[in-house]
Amino acid sequence: MDIDAFVAAHRASWDRLEQLVRRRRELTGVEVDELVELYQRVATHLSIVRSSTTDALLIGRLSALVARARSAVSGAHAPAWREFTRFFTSSFPAMAYSVGRWWLGATAGFMIVAVAVAWWIVGNPEVQSTIATPEEIKQLVEHDFADYYSEHPALSFAGKVWVNNAFLAIQTVMYALLLGIPIPWVLLQNALNVGVSGGLMIDRGHGDVFFGLITPHGLLELTAIFLAAGAGMRLGWTVIDPGGKSRGQALAEQGRAMMNIALGMIPVLLISGLIEGLVTPSGLPTWARVGIGVLAEAAFLAYVVILGRRALREGETGDIEQAPDMAPATG
Template sequence: MDLDAYVAEHGAEWRRLEDLSRRRRLNAAEADELVALYQRAATHLSLIRSRSPDPILVARLSRLVLAARNALTGSPSFSFAGIGRFFTKTFPLSVYRAWPWWCGVATVFSLLSFGLMAYIVAEPSAAGYFFTDDEINQLVNQDFAGYYSEYLPQNQFLRVWTHNALLTGMCLASGVAFAPVVYLLFFNALNVGLIGGVMIAYGHADVFFGLIVPHGLLELTAVYIGAGVGLRIGWAWVAPGPLRTRGRALADTALEGILVALGLIAVLFVSGLLEAFVTPAPVPNILKDFVGFVVWALFLAYVFLFGRKAHLEGVTTETPGEIREAALPAA
């Protein structure tokens, strides 16, 4: 692409768009012209980014497109209706669309974890490859149960909420590169499988499941969703489909990923409350496990019921009022 010729050809349009974007009042004809020029400039920006990404020109057009969009849609304002739409339509829809990915992640993670547990139970000596006898004794008799009562509940809540949010965010963000999220998932599956296997093999299965199930079902599901959505973003780049460019496919899927990340903060908030206040509670383990299972089942029902409903209604994840660039590059 000859950038100089391209700028010379479309420079007048960009200057006109800049002029219209700065005006406080537009008549009907000028408003229509602004929309048309905005769409063309957005397409020009996409074309330049993909074929000849000159940083100065990209920055100029990005600023111009953003200014034009603000002129068209206005500045976003806080709205309870928007929050309601997010939690009843946008977030569950985004998670629902990615369900084959995160269900696949959950299946592989569970097979690896439970397979390792079964192996450690069948061959307790194998734990010696990872832990010394003193470490095993410390883990079984003190560390595992003590972890959940080491801090005050409110401190434990903030600690696990931020840690789990970071882990889930890393899984989601690194999914586009595939290998990093596979490493993160493998490391965590190995950790769960080893600790679970040791606890079960040494006669503390009730302690292990009694302490990990109340919060772990919801917490791990959030991690699976983050990893699955991240992998879906990466796959959108590899296989964008017949009607989208790679950049458009990546942008669309990444937008849904951002929405999922925001929603998972709330999900992990709930799992953090469970881990801080329910898991160490002085009540029978069966009761704590029941509470954790009910919360987890409600979340899955929420995702599939609300998500499927939004999908059938044709709800989109686009920001209301957003004007998309032209589907085909403009010359």
């Protein structure tokens, strides 16, 4: 083998790997993938050089470079504060923004079902009679619906709501392991519940109470559920259409990134739970309670759109840093 020609042909790859190793704590997701690929390639080059020449200087340089690259790929860890910051300013909003079409689809489907059910119930005594007795409906409309938000201490209720909703969101994402098939059923059940309650309240002249109580926390809470549902269905669809990648690689990337959705929903649902426990049953006028809910929803949507779109343009995928799907086998 002509060692000089070999060096000339591959020097650019070695120099690039050297550059990436030096900047390993500042790499984007795309650059991490490049680092892993170059590490594997240069490790192969080292094996070839060892078997073809006794040039100790060249072998030493490549050995040191491969060792440093191996450390960067498998042993380096960013500071916790940097991971925390990256998660909330890049990874989570990027993943949330990237599933926008699935998210909007889940929202549209839910709203169509909920509105249709409510419309069917309003002014239709025969349908109402199949749901509950007149006495039970009266109890729900005049007492139970509103009492639900104030029968427990505010902070205790907020904590309970947060735990329940966080579990629902994470459970929805986990349904992706079943190709997302159960997710539409979960959304359907919740849409039916909202539609039935809304229809009964509106029919009995308590529509203002219904929207005044459900809107403050419901906007953000339902948005979080729709986001989790959309993300879960997208992961399930990856099994059917891996998008030009191997099915295993696509699932590995989407699965790791999907965990960002599950984790990111926890603080979002905490805020929703606090609103439901502290604002919804408060003595504030309806316009103020609804206004707080609208502001929280607008802030979350702006956060996802602005930071998520920017992160995707910068090459963020929502995947974790330094997570090769193939372990280097040479070097």
